[in-house]
Amino acid sequence: MNSFLSLAVLTIALSYVTALTQEELDKVREPMLNFIKECSKDYGVSDDELKAIKESGKVDGVEPCLIGCVFKKAGFIDGDAKFLPDKIKELSKKYLSNEEDIAKFGTIVDTCAAAIDEQVTGGDPACIRSKLVLECYAKHREELIKVTN
Incomplete structure (x- = not known):
């Protein structure tokens, strides 16, 4: 899997917790947009719906299978639709600015992985788990804002 594609998913998650600097975001902006499109x-x-989602900062209206698509292509969900947090944590080490941010993001990834590590019923498990992960990141947004500001 191309590391820029994998990073696109990481950036989606990180955009909800705003731990990336503008410079870090710029490194992945174009590949991320292509992947999401x-x-x-x-x-x-x-495109208008994507823009509205970005501007609102809310994940409620995001199509779960869109998130699942991005996560699947990046390899963050395995063949059994299980979330793979270690891959996201490893990539974060390449793009977050300091050890405190890396550690805090790692804790949030683990928290979110544990929160969705149960059996999912009704619908595509990859879609449902992906949406739950993104919702979890959004819930923990303030924790990383405090770390990075």
Whole structure:
């Protein structure tokens, strides 16, 4: 898996916790947008809808299978639709600015992984788990804002 594609998913998650500096975000912006657009086409999500999601900062309206698509392509979900937190934590070490941010993000990744590490029923497990992970990151947003500011 191309590391820029994997980083796209990391950036999606990190954008909800705002731990990346502008310089760090700039490193992955173009590949991330291409990757998200690819999955958006697969799930009928328009550019305007993506823009609205980004501007709102809320994950409630995000199509779960769009998130699942991004996570699957990045390899953050295995063949059994299980979330792979170690991969996200490893990538974060390359792009977060300092050890405190890395450690805090790692704790949040572990917390979110544990929160969704149960059997999921009703629908595509990869979609459901992906949405739960993104919702969990959004809940922990303030923790990283305090660390990075």
